[in-house]
Amino acid sequence: MEPELIKFVLTIAYDGTPYAGWQIQKVGLGVQQLVEEALAKLFPSAPRVHSSSRTDTGVHAIGMVVHVEIPKTELRLPDPRLMLAINAFLPLTIRVMSAKRCSASFHARFNATGKQYRYYIWNAPAMNPLLVQRAWHIPKALDIDSMSRAAQKVIGKHDFKSFAGTRSYEMDSTVRTVQKMAIKKEDRLITVIIEGDGFLYKMCRGLVGTLVQVGSGKLDKDSLSTILEARDRTAAGMTAPAHGLVLWKVFYRKGKS
C-alpha cells in the first residue's frame, strides 16, 4: 500500500547572488538543492520539490512557489511550525516565507496562470552601495517617458521569439501574453514591473535590456514593434544583467493553491 501523502505549497524567497539559479545543477549550487537538503533533514523520505518556475544564475525571488508531498507518517510537526523547521536548515539567503496544505491535485507549475517579475535599475552617476547585487547600475539618465511608451508596445499577445534566449527555440511556441509592463521611478530607482501568462528563457531580461537602450536613445521607442515582428533574437537589444531581476509573484486561480 502506498503511504498517504500530504501536499504542501511553499512560497520561497532567495538572494540569487551565491547560487547557480533555482534548478539543481551539475556544476554549481542550485537553490532547489538546498531546499531539498533541508527537507531531507526533517523527512526521511527526502521529498522532492516541484517549482512553478526556474530562475537563472544570480536572479532573485521573493515569491517562488513550489509544491512538495510529505508522507503523513513523517509529519510530526504541527503545520504552523513547518516553515520555521525548514528555515532552521537553510542559509539566511533562502527563506520559506509560507507553507500550507493544498489540494492533492495542485501543481505549482501546471496550475500557474501567470507571473510577475520586477526589475530594478539604479539610474545615477554612482551606484547605490545599498543596492549592490540588487539593481542594475545605469549611470546616464534614462528617458522614462520613451521607455514607458515603448513598454506599451509589448503589452498583449505576441510572438516573443526575438526576446528569448536560444534555449527556448526548442520549445513548441514562443507566443506569450504580457498583461502588464509598467515603469515606475522613485528618486533614482527605476522599477520595471512585468506580468505575463508565461515567460521564455531570458525574456524579461531581453525586454528590460531593450527598454534601457530605448531610454538611453540607442533604439527608437517604436523599435519594439519592429523587433517583435522580426522574430529573431539578433533584432532585439541587449540582455539586462541577472542581478536586477526578482521573481515577485506567481498567480493561481482562486482556490487553486
Place this chain on the structure above:
Amino acid sequence: MEPELIKFVLTIAYDGTPYAGWQIQKVGLGVQQLVEEALAKLFPSAPRVHSSSRTDTGVHAIGMVVHVEIPKTELRLPDPRLMLAINAFLPLTIRVMSAKRCSASFHARFNATGKQYRYYIWNAPAMNPLLVQRAWHIPKALDIDSMSRAAQKVIGKHDFKSFAGTRSYEMDSTVRTVQKMAIKKEDRLITVIIEGDGFLYKMCRGLVGTLVQVGSGKLDKDSLSTILEARDRTAAGMTAPAHGLVLWKVFYRKGKS
C-alpha cells in the same frame, strides 16, 4: 602665504554593515577614515572631511553630506571627474554620489537645517533574504494604525530626553523639533520616515523601537506623550537595531550648499 583652498560639498552613501559608524574610531573602521584615505591618494595635503552628521555602527546612509577643502594647486582633475576619482579609491560599500564646489562659507554641519532618516521593518513571519542587514525583522503583525496615531504625538517641538542615548545627556539641550513622522506599509515592508531639525544620539532608533512596541500592543498608543513628559530614557521603549536605519537626506537652505 596660505594656499588658496577650494571647498567642495560631497554627498556620500554607504552600507554601514562592515563599519563602526561614520566617525574615525580608535577601535574599528569608520567610514570617514576610508573617505579621507581615498582623498589622500588624490591630494597630497590629505584633506579632512567635515560631516553634517555622525552615524552609529551598522547604520547606513544614502545622503550623508560633508564638506572638504582642497588646495587649488592640487586640483588637477576637472570637477566632473572628482566623484569618479574618489570612488576609484573606495570600496563598493562606500560611494561618493555627488561632488560639487560650494561657497567658502558653507559648513556641512552648521548650515544643515534638518535631516531625514528612514527606518525599514520587514513585518512577516520569515525574514526577506533580500533585506538582510537592511531592515529589522518583526515576525508578528504590527498594528500600523496604532503606530501612525502614536507617531502623531511625536511631531512638533519636544524635549526628547526620553528618546536619547546616554551620550546626549552631556549636551546643552535635548529639545528638538520633529517635522515629520510618517509610516508607510507596502506589502510586508514598513518604512518609517522621520524628519527633524536635529536628532539626539540614538533618538531615531528609540522612537522606532517604541513605535514597534505600540504596534505590537506592548505599549498604549497614548504612551508616547507620557514618555516624552517623563524626560527619562528608562520611560521609553526599546532601541531599534542599527541595521534598519538609513540617513536619507540632509537639508540646507536654498543656495547654502
